[in-house]
Amino acid sequence: MAVLPPDPVFSLRSPDMGAVNSLCFQDNDRLLAGTLKGSVFLWDLQTNRSALHFEVGSDPITSLHHTPDRLVTQEKGGTITMFSIGGSSYVKERSIPGNHLGYCRSALHTSTSNTSEQLLFYPCEESSIGVLHVTDASAPTQMLVPEDGQLPKLGSVTCFKPFECASQLFLLAGYESGHFLTWDLTSGVILDVLELATDAMTVDYDPVTNRGIVGGASEKLITFSYQRPAMQLQRGSELCIKNPGVNCVRIRADQKVFASGGWDGRIRIFSWKSLRPLAVLTQHKQGGVMDLAYSSQAVAMWRAPIMAAAGMDSQISLWDLYN
Numbered sequence: 001m002a003v004l005p006p007d008p009v010f011s012l013r014s015p016d017m018g019a020v021n022s023l024c025f026q027d028n029d030r031l032l033a034g035t036l037k038g039s040v041f042l043w044d045l046q047t048n049r050s051a052l053h054f055e056v057g058s059d060p061i062t063s064l065h066h067t068p069d070r071l072v073t074q075e076k077g078g079t080i081t082m083f084s085i086g087g088s089s090y091v092k093e094r095s096i097p098g099n100h101l102g103y104c105r106s107a108l109h110t111s112t113s114n115t116s117e118q119l120l121f122y123p124c125e126e127s128s129i130g131v132l133h134v135t136d137a138s139a140p141t142q143m144l145v146p147e148d149g150q151l152p153k154l155g156s157v158t159c160f161k162p163f164e165c166a167s168q169l170f171l172l173a174g175y176e177s178g179h180f181l182t183w184d185l186t187s188g189v190i191l192d193v194l195e196l197a198t199d200a201m202t203v204d205y206d207p208v209t210n211r212g213i214v215g216g217a218s219e220k221l222i223t224f225s226y227q228r229p230a231m232q233l234q235r236g237s238e239l240c241i242k243n244p245g246v247n248c249v250r251i252r253a254d255q256k257v258f259a260s261g262g263w264d265g266r267i268r269i270f271s272w273k274s275l276r277p278l279a280v281l282t283q284h285k286q287g288g289v290m291d292l293a294y295s296s297q298a299v300a301m302w303r304a305p306i307m308a309a310a311g312m313d314s315q316i317s318l319w320d321l322y323n
C-alpha cells in the first residue's frame with residue numbers, strides 16, 4: 001500500500017494576500033510573505049494571524065530577507081528596498097533601482113565571525129552582480145562583473161549562493177549559458193568556471209558536507225561538490241523527478257534533509273545524506289510552489305522547527321518533518 005503524504009500542521013490564508021512569491025522567518029515565531037501583488041504580509045505564528053501587511057510597490061516581491069533590525073525586499077525588475085523596524089511597523093530607509101529582467105533572487109550572507117557584517121548579493125543588468133553592505137549605508141556598492149573575452153558568453157545571472165569556507169567568502173553564481181562561476185570575494189577573482197546546468201533557476205550549497213544542489217526547468221536535480229583547497233567545481237549525480245520545473249531548492253541547516261518546490265505544486269523532501277526521496281507533499285494543488293523557508297529554531301506553537309512553503313494557490317503551508 002502506498003504511503004500517504006503527511007499533512008501540514010497548519011495553513012495560513014488571507015483573502016487579501018493572493019499568490020506568494022517569497023518567504024522568510026523573523027525570530028522563528030514570525031513569518032513574512034512577499035506577494036505577487038507587491039505587498040508584504042507579516043504572520044504571527046503564535047496566533048496564526050496576519051499581524052501586518054503593507055505595499056512595497058506594484059511588482060511581485062521576488063525575495064525577502066530579515067536581519068535583527070531590518071527587512072530587505074527585492075522586486076521583479078531588480079529594485080532593492082530596505083526597511084527599518086519602527087515600533088510595530090516597517091519604515092522605508094532607502095531603495096536601489098534595479099535593472100534585472102530575469103528571475104534571479106537576491107541572497108543575504110551573515111559572516112560567521114562577525115554577525116553584524118551582512119552582505120546582500122543582488123542581480124544587476126547583463127551578467128553583473130551587486131554586493132551591498134546592509135548595515136553600513138555609507139559603504140560603496142561593489143560590482144562583480146565577468147570580464148569579456150576571458151569567459152564564454154554567459155548571459156544573465158540566474159541564481160547564486162554565497163558561502164564561507166576556511167574563513168574565506170565565496171560566491172557561486174549560475175548564468176543563462178549553464179556556466180557556474182566561483183568567485184573569491186576577498187580578491188574579486190574568478191577561481192573556476194564549469195558548465196553545470198543550462199536551465200538553472202535555483203542553487204543551494206552546504207560547505208560542511210561540501211555538497212550542493214541545482215534545480216531548474218528540467219526534470220533533473222543536479223548535485224555538485226568542490227575539490228578543495230583549489231575550489232574547483234565538480235559535477236555529481238542527477239536526481240530525476242516526475243514532472244519538470246523546480247523554482248527553489250533549500251538544504252536544511254541540520255543537514256538532515258533538503259526540499260524542492262516544483263512547478264507542479266509538489267514539495268519533494270529528500271535525505272541529504274543518501275539523496276533518497278522521503279516524501280512528496282501535495283498540499284498545494286493549484287499552480288507552482290514558489291518558495292520554501294526553514295525556521296532556525298523551534299516555533300513555540302508547534303514545539304518544533306517548521307518548514308514554510310508558499311506559491312500560486314494563495315496559501316502558506318507549515319510543516320513539521322523529520323526533526
